[in-house]
Amino acid sequence: MSGETVKEMTSRFAKLEKFEGADFRRWQKNMQFLLTTLKLVYVLSTPRPAESDDETMEHARLRSKWDNDDLMCRGHILNGMSDVLFDVYNSVESAKELWDKLEAKYMAEDASSKKFLVSNFNNYKIVDTRPIMEQFHEILRILGQFTKHNISVDETFTVSSIIDKLPSSWQDFKHTLKHKKEDMNLNE
Incomplete structure (x- = not known):
């Protein structure tokens, strides 16, 4: 029964959007949830159990499980x-190495995307030809x-x-709104 549950779970997760190189944080959170x-997910933060000359069967089993889970996680x-x-x-060998490479590349790109987001907001113009609520x-x-992206902006601004x-x-409406004495919030 638990095999069916995992199978059902995996089929639902197969519907997750593929990472195309943009919006890494969203994809990363979805992937962490799946893992x-x-x-x-533990293979991303737990080192592989080391081999030793006098290891027990239990230790060998744990290492084998970790190796299998690492392969599954990477996959x-x-x-x-x-x-x-x-x-x-x-070609990246382990799930942890893969995860670290993705974070190094795409988190750095996220930092530059902060400037892009601020620019998008500053340059956005509402037009009459499209529905205002959209x-x-x-x-x-x-x-x-x-x-x-942890960018905080004052609501009044x-x-x-x-x-x-x-x-x-x-x-006329803009003029009325700008001359209201009390502050407005986004909902208003």
């Missing part, structure tokens, strides 16, 4: 990547990315910036 659920990580990235990282949700998505992004056809 935790499959009880494989799941590679399976969660696009074909192009799979080809790049397929565009507002895009702005909220960008602001949600700020939280993921954010609200004022969004008001400034309204199209010129909303000039």
Whole structure:
């Protein structure tokens, strides 16, 4: 029965989006959840049990289990990547080494993406040709990315910036909002 449960679990996880090289943090969290659920994540932080001349059967069994779990963990990580990235990282020997290489490369790129996110928010313009709520949700998505990257922005500043992004056809409404005496929050 537990084999069926794992099989069902893995089939649901197969629907996770493949990592294409963007939004590493989201993919990483999803992958960590998968590896935790499959009880494989420990190989990313626990060293392989060392071999010794006088080892017990239990110690040999633990090492064999760790080796198998490392292989499975590495396979799941590679399976969660696009074909192009799979080809790049397929030769990496262990799950830990693979995980560390991905973090080193894509966390550094995330740092530069902070500037990109701030620029996206600053340059965003609301237009009359698209539904206002659709565009507002895009702005909220960008602001949600700020939280993921530990970028904090004062809510009053954010609200004022969004008001400034309204199209010129909303000039009267913009004027009314800007001259309200009390602070507004995003929900308002």
